[in-house]
Amino acid sequence: MAALPLTLAVITHNEADCIGRCLDSVPFAAEKLVVDSLSDDDTVAVARAHGARVVEQAWLGFGPQRNFASTQASHDWILVLDADEYLSPELAKELQEGLPALMAGDAPAAILRRRTLYMGKPMRWYRPAVGERLARLYHRGRARWTEARVHESLRYEGRAAEFRAPFEHVNNPTLAHKQLKVLRYAELKCRDWLDKGKPARMWQAPLVYPAAFLKDYLLRLGCLDGWRGFVISHTAASYALYKRLRYYEMKANPDSVAQAARVLKRHGVDR
Structure with missing residues (x-):
């Protein structure tokens, strides 16, 4: 060419x-x-x-x-x-x-x-x-x-x-790759939220997983892709919930930001 x-x-x-x-x-x-x-x-x-x-x-x-x-x-x-x-x-x-x-x-x-x-x-x-x-x-x-x-x-x-x-x-050759990416992406997103001073809003947490799962599994048609659709909907919903829980931890315990950065770097997840 x-x-x-x-x-x-x-x-x-x-x-x-x-x-x-x-x-x-x-x-x-x-x-x-x-x-x-x-x-x-x-x-x-x-x-x-x-x-x-x-x-x-x-x-x-x-x-x-x-x-x-x-x-x-x-x-x-x-x-x-x-x-x-x-x-x-x-x-x-x-x-x-x-x-x-x-x-x-x-x-x-x-x-x-x-x-x-x-x-x-x-x-x-x-x-x-x-x-x-x-x-x-x-x-x-x-x-x-x-x-x-x-x-x-x-x-x-x-x-x-x-x-x-x-x-x-x-997309993520294995679920192990996916879970490592979830940890990394959630950490980065939460640091952005910290910079912006976003409130934690933990009252939303019980609703996040079912709402995100149903959106992906039903509205986004994951259900039509069989068990792979179930798995990808679950991992997306788990990420949506985990990053909110992690952000709450950052707000409640500011020392956890540096502590998590050290352990993630040790395992090759955080850059």
Whole structure:
């Protein structure tokens, strides 16, 4: 494929097992940039072997790390993927054909659709895992990531373009991966809440799990994906409850913030 003036930007930490697949799925990008937060596996070596320029940057949080990556890109148009994501051949072809017109216009960004593989195969019905619409392609002069430590989003003004073929997401290869991610993401979200002075509102806690589970299992059609749908609905609801319990603990015992950071770092969960 002919190279297009586009930077593929990927932020990584210990992603040696999947970064090569991610980078290879975007053969038309003139630049492949990996911003690595001090991995202690072979991520950097694998990324370079697959054609990436690597910049090392200690972890800043998801939003700030992505904004830092934007400043390091050689091109104004940036495609953002996580290391466990990759373009389908259909989307790679659609982007190669559609990007020249997009880049010639004044659109700030483009929406891509993400399809999730869970427990080794695609989800068929669970709505957040089937065609989830995400802004992942943008002009860095017209869009910027929020500064959130986790659950960041791309902010822009104007109408975004949209591509229809999906990119793939290998969601947590095992439930062990998922539980470690829950601990990390909850900690980051709670620190954001602390910075904003959000009240704990523990009276909501008994309602959070059933409400979140029923939303995912029934309204988001997890029930149609069999036991995998049950499991993914349960883990989503457990995360919703756990982060509220953890935030209450942070408020009740401020020393727990540093204590948890030490134990999570010891187990490779906190950066």
